[in-house]
Amino acid sequence: MVHEGHGAARVGHGERITEHENHPAAVGCVTGGGAALRARWAESAPRPGRRVAALAIALLLTTTAACGGVPGRGHESAGPANTSEAALTYGTGPVRDPSITYQPDVVIVEGGPRAIRSASSDGLTWTIDGNARGAQGVRPGKVLYATSRAVGRVQEVRRVHGDVVATLGPVEFTEVFRDAHLTLDQDIDSGALHYLEIPDLPGAVTVPADASTDVATEAEKDAAKDAAQGAPTIARMIGQTSVRAAHSGRVGTVVARGPVRRATAAGGTLPPARSSSVTADLGEWKAQPYRSPGAFGLKFDHKAAAGLKVFVDFSLKTEKLHVRSDVPISGGRVADGATFAVEGIKSVAISIAAGAANGVIDNSKIRAEVPVQMTLPIAGTPFAFNISWKFSVATALGGNNTTVTAGGEWGLDGAIGMVNGSIVTPKLSVIKSIMDSITGISVGVSGIASAVEFKVQVGVGVPAAFAGPYAKLVMDFGVTNGSALGAPLTRCVGATLDGKVGGGVGVSVSAVAMAALKKLLPTMKFQVQQESLTPFVHKQQTLPDVPLCKS
Template sequence: MASLGLTLALAVLSGCTSAGSGQRGTPGGGGAGATESARTYGYGPANDKSIKYQPDVVIVEGGPNAVRSATGDGLTWTIDGKARGASDIKPGKVMYATSRAVGRVVDLQRAGDDIAVTLAPVTLTEVFRDAHFTIDRAIDESALVYQEIPDLPAAVTIPAQPRNKTEPIAYTGGAGADQTETVLALHPIRLGPGSKRPMPLAREANSTVAVGDWEVQPYRSSGNLGLKVGYKANENLKVFVDFSMKVDKLRIRSDVSISNGTIGSRSTFALDGIKSMAVDIAAGAANGADDNKKIRVEVPVEINIPIPGEPLMYSNTWKFIVTTALGGKNATLTAGGEWALDGLIGMVDGSLVTPVLSVTKSIMDSITGLSIGVSGIVFAVECKVQFGIGIPAAFAGPYAKLVVDLGVTNGSALGAPLARCIGAALDAKVGGGFGFNLSSDKLKALQALLPKTVKFELERETLAPFFQRKQTLPDVPLCTGPA
């Protein structure tokens, strides 16, 4: 899949260290307990003398109360023109009003007494010259809030064709692969400039949102974080995928230092407490191959927690790819599995750490369905947890992410008298970094929306596999091919 981007917003807790000086902070005050404007726009810069900003950063005082609105793509922010610091905003400067309303100014327009400011993405080091962010925070998933970005740039794309078109599960590019893709302008996603639709206020309850012909729902429940994906645009094709992670005592551990505009090489950002992951898949096609679909989605909903007194905020985002290859009329395919995870996910002392994976419920035991031809489905997902600042399209700061590619196949019913062949492939990766890392299609979309003079300073990330396995049953030449 192309790099997925999801924003898990993380919660308030007891015993947290504050960002900036590393001293004890005051727990509480963020997430569901915050005001509507703070939940939506984040809090203002921290009043911490240990933090030094870059010389071109303009601080706008007033925090979320100085923000009037934001456009549905998260690029243009209307702020109170009378707020202290607003008169210093100029193209080329970096505006910092809240943890979301921060970026390099590329356009400035008066709107009565207010100012509409269009922002380009900035990295953490374009904002902070010297800072030290130390966090050891438990995450209360019940405090997460949901922020929809209805016009998120490049939210919907078509994945590149697999090289081997004869293989039903040949596409295994996964959430982290940089594939060439075609951007779709599907309702309600509008990728053109000048969006008039405002960014909605954050909400406490999750809900299903439409992305083209698909429906997506990032969710949290007691002890679970997950993503549900469905296709119900017509009666000919049905697809449902539920990817979930069981969590227990979920925590963020971060120790990120910035000195003279450079992030320390031994910085830490890791997620602890993900105990397992599970997936359930069900698909059916009335007309077989004629109904097959493929889509890549950067989910236009973030799960966020702004924390008062901290200059950054927690965020969780999701990306996924679905490719169906159902063969024959009235084809069906179902499968489900679960895998235990043990260990941290992310970066510790500058090095990537990965968990140990073990099978709890074998997906091979669950593959079933009927079709005249061979049927398959590929689902790739990326869950990203981040602590940072910036516009929704390019949130900047330390992050950890889990990337999972799963493909299943079910053999033709015509071969059942000899052997019904089933197969599955699982590829799991962990990624981490300290800036923003954009997929190629999102980068192109942002470049189309912003002036051509805007340059993007992308950060490199570390991404490594920690589990790879393929299996085909029964182990006979009819299913596995010649030896």
């Protein structure tokens, strides 16, 4: 469960691997030989009513051939390089073991992170030591497996100064592993997680927001629906492409201010993972994932240089965050009844502040897949642990010098994800009502809608299309503040709240990101399965409860 700061990863029965956060050569990887892990897993398998607090992760594979019949050689990448900066950035090397079977077209490159020269800033093109064992077998159409991050269907291969340069597309979990049983019962030491920036993450930003394709706010969807029925509150109008300015009768269009350009890493390569947080520039917006003792969060804001100012802080309070997984794979298929669940999220909170100097013409929309992920390689296994974020926001501020502020917190009781093949959702309770906090100044009705996705995953693959079991939480928020001109009668305020949970095994990638990948990789043949989210809360309220505010 979550222990922030300088902690330790435990393997099996009490083995301790100390972390030294300021020394990259000794940080961040949970290490241990795979055979020993399997033996300890057999001894410490969960019994009814008993939770294993230490790491228990194993690949129990039913055949004796590795990589289409290649004999096993023990675990590659069990050496010091696994705990280096390279391992934190690129992941650990694949496991080759008599008990492990990969799909026949998987090409294993040995050497783990030591074999990686560099990766491109979009995480798709990998330069590999041409002398590494297996490198000469990399061909278009094959599945390259060099490290847990350098996994994908090969789209293009070049030889440069003796090295192999391979461009990778997405690959499903079962396109890598033919027979496996991934079991995990692990407390997450958030202090061990590092931040990995992917400066040119495909599909990271769309402006205006493509809310209908992903992460999308229910507030925006309800807004468009209710606006069509003539509802007056802006929270119900945010989904429209325009909002009405106060008094003038004119319509101001919600606009994006020019193309989004994100800074690229020096030399166009993937920057090293780091222990301190990273702020991503997203055009006129910026986003910063963060972790602190007992919390994970995402801050995003609109830069103050323009007339619009927006700040949103979304946070999850946690207590002993825990991941539980039981995913059997047989014959390249995930067996029925798989489990991947995240436990220990105790509450979700949001703080919103927005202001517009010029009213309607300052309004903005954005949808973003944050190009900063939290990651931790799991040495002795072929996997990495990954946390990723998405958000969308749309403002509808209706007059000059308008401001809107609000904040709320809600308790969550129960796991998120998938248990025995079924989605599980938490129960929600109100800790701090957002309705009581809505305030601001405006001559017109104003509001803001936002959504945030928090996804936890264990697996392999390029950053844009990580593959493996996952669980995600999506929260949508919308607030409305009535016009000050109506204050002599009454000031109407409104809010919407929606929560959904998703889970599964495979590649969880948005339609926007997939479209970007297809543009970058025209030869790619990959179909994303339709994902459905399970709602666990939908609340909408307007105060005061009088006809004027409901008309």
